[in-house]
Amino acid sequence: MFLSVSSYLLLSVSLLFFLLSGILLNSGYEYFLEFNALSLNSASFSFIMLFDWLSFLFGSYVLFISSMILKYTKEYMLGDSHLNRFIFLMLLFIFSMLMMIFSPNLVSILLGWDGLGLVSYALVIYYQNIKSFNAGMLTALSNRIGDAALLMGIAWMMSLGGWNLFTLKFYTESSLVMFIYCFIILAAITKSAQIPFSSWLPAAMAAPTPVSALVHSSTLVTAGVYLLIRSSEGFSSMMMMILLYGALLTMFMAGVGANLEFDLKKIIALSTLSQLGMMITILCLGGSKLAFFHLLIHALFKALLFMCAGAIIHNLNSTQDIRSMGGVSYFMPLTCVCMNISNFALCGIPFLSGFYSKDLIAEFLSMEMPGIFIYTLFFMSIGLTVSYSMRLSYYLFWSDLNFTSLMSFSDNNTKIMLKGMMGLVLLVVIKGSILSWILFETPYFLILPSLMKLLTILMIFLGSILGYEFSQMKFYYQSKVMRHISGSSFCANMWNLPILSTYGLNHYFLILSKSYFKTLDSGWLEYYGSKHMFYNLKFFSQLAQIFSKNHLKIFLSVCLIFIILLVLFF
Known part of the structure; x- marks a missing residue:
């Protein structure tokens, strides 16, 4: 009951936000709501809420996708004994994201930002096993770097007298503000998993599929891109260029890795990584509105893609290896239609x-x-x-049946999940054209040479051929992979970033922190602090009381001892 009420409530608020975004976009108004807590050392501690078309539109998408995912969760997590706890965590996650969306103040952004990090850790370790614990720790530690960067930015902004992001663009000549922007960029690339912080994103697939659908579509990973969109006006050309190369390399690395991956959820996670790189790439070239447009469109089809994958995994007794699938379209035609539509939208198939x-x-x-x-x-x-999307479609839908005889699945087993998926399918088809009419006052019409104009379609065509060939030439392809095993594993393992993030960096820091904990926290500081300090203070206070009560006797005794010593030595 609680789950259904939450889903309908989020859907209602989403529609309200969408209407408000249209009204504000049409009128051009922006509203600030400011609560001034206190002023200290000429710095104003205030909580600010920004209501403009950008925040309302993104908020409506977050709430709409969340409502569909909660509907989907009703069946996916049906046998879970702690379902209410899971729903509360999901709602807290959504609330943290909304707090970040509507806050232009760096301090209140940090509250939502830290909320996302904390709740995502709780959701990644939801299934109590060693793989989930390791993935949760990698996610939490990687995101803490960004949190620390935001804290440093807040400390540096103290000298500006406030923490409003919009005031930064008036001080772009100052080297201090450039440092603050560097910290904001560092926070954004850790949250959006750009190189060199990409390893946590596929690891976070240890979470339940509804969490993956929410995290990888409109919440956690898009928070970094949203922060960059909000603050990109003041970035210097050097910052933009570094960010651009990092995003492009992330795109390429994720694309190559997804073509060599066999875990269904990790393929879609690497796809998310590739699309995040595309958003940041176009943002660095000056198309912040275009990056936001792709952010919204991507949220729809990526949520649908994860939900379809989750329905297939749910029916295959939690099997995620695509080599153990095949012929799924014969048994789950409706789910496969939804998945193909979202796959085609991901590839950029016209219309x-x-x-x-x-x-x-x-x-x-x-x-x-x-x-x-x-x-x-x-x-x-x-x-x-296009290549990894084609390869995925072949393994799932068109190849031979590879699952065991114990698996029995059908669309009838996922009726409630299909309701959640059907809420997104229509939008995946039509929302791109509707948003392009709403967001852009005048239609974009770019005049290019015919070859450059057709290059996107050409790359889609070549990518589909490549993906089909990868799928067809299984034995030849696998023999080639085994012959060049070091290069293949290097590409499949995201250029060894997971190893660098765990053994390379975190491993040494964790050993160092363990030694500090044993020698300092539980050693010298424990001995000379806490317990031992209590005994010392107790002893000296008792000694002081003896002196205060018997000062005359002690004085006479000390004088007598002093006289005896004088007599003895002189």
């Missing part, structure tokens, strides 16, 4: 929602022409996206 943002991004980048290296890498990444 689905993903086409309206991805094609525009590709043409916008062609107009900018930042360099042949960036241009080539970007379009190669688009081709790789």
Whole structure:
């Protein structure tokens, strides 16, 4: 009952937010709501809420997708003995995201930011096993770097007299503000898992599938991109260039890794990583509104993709290896139709929602022409996206049946889950064109040479052929992979980033912290602090009381001892 009420309530608020965003976009108004807590040393401690079309539109998407996922959760987590705890964690996660969306103040952003990190850790370790614990620790430690960067930014902003992000752009000449922007960028790339912090994103797949659908579509990973969109006006050209190369390499690395991965949820996670790189790439080239457009479109089809994958995994007795699947379309036609639609939207097939943002991004980048290296890498990444989507579709839908005889599955087993998925399918088809009419006052029409104009479609076509060939040439492909095992494992393991993030960095820091804990916290500080300090203070206070009560006797005794010593020695 509580689950259904929460779902309908989120859906109602989502529709209200969408209407308000349309009204504010049309009128051009922005509203600030400020609560001034106190002023200290000429710094104003205030809680600010910003209500504009951007925050309301993103908030409506977060709430709509969350309501569909809660509907989906009703059946997916049916046998769970702690379902209410899971729902409360999900609602707390959504609330933290909304707090971050509506706050332009760095201190209140940190509250939502830390809430996301804490609740995501609780959700990743929801299944109590060693894999979940390791994934949760990697997620938490990676995100703490970003949290520490935000704290440093807050400390540096103390000298500006406030923590409002919009005031920073008036001080862009100051080197102090450049440091603050560096901390904001560091926080954003850790939360959005850009290189070198990419390893936690596939590891977070240890969480239940509804959590993955929420995290990878509209909440946790998009928080970093949203923060960059809000604060990108003041970034210097050098910052933009470093961010651009990092995002492009993340796109390429995730595309190559997804073509060599066999875990269904990890393939979709690497796809998320690739799309986040695309958003930040176009943001760095000056298309912040376009990046936000793709952020919203991506949230819809990625949530649907995860929900379809979860329905298949749920029916296959929690099997996630795509080599153990095949012929799923014969038994779950409706789920497979939904998954194919979201896959086509991800690839940028014309006239689905993903086409309206991805094609525009590709043409916008062609107009900018930042360099042949960036241009080539970007379009190669688009081709790789289609390649792993085609490979995934082949393994799931068109290959031979590879599952065991114990598995029996059908769309009838997932009726409630299908209701949640059906709420997103129509939007995945039509929302791209609707949003392009709403967000852009005048339609974008970019005039390019015919080859550059058709290059996106060409890369989609080449990527689909490559993905099909990868799937067809299984034995040849696997023999090639085994022959070049070091290079293949390097690409499949995300350029060894998980090893660097765990054994390379965290391993030594954890050993150091353990030695500090044993020698300092539980050793010298424990001996000279806490317990021993209590005994010392007790002893000296008792001694002081003896002196205060018997000062005359003690004085006469000391004088007598002093006289005896004088007599003895002189």
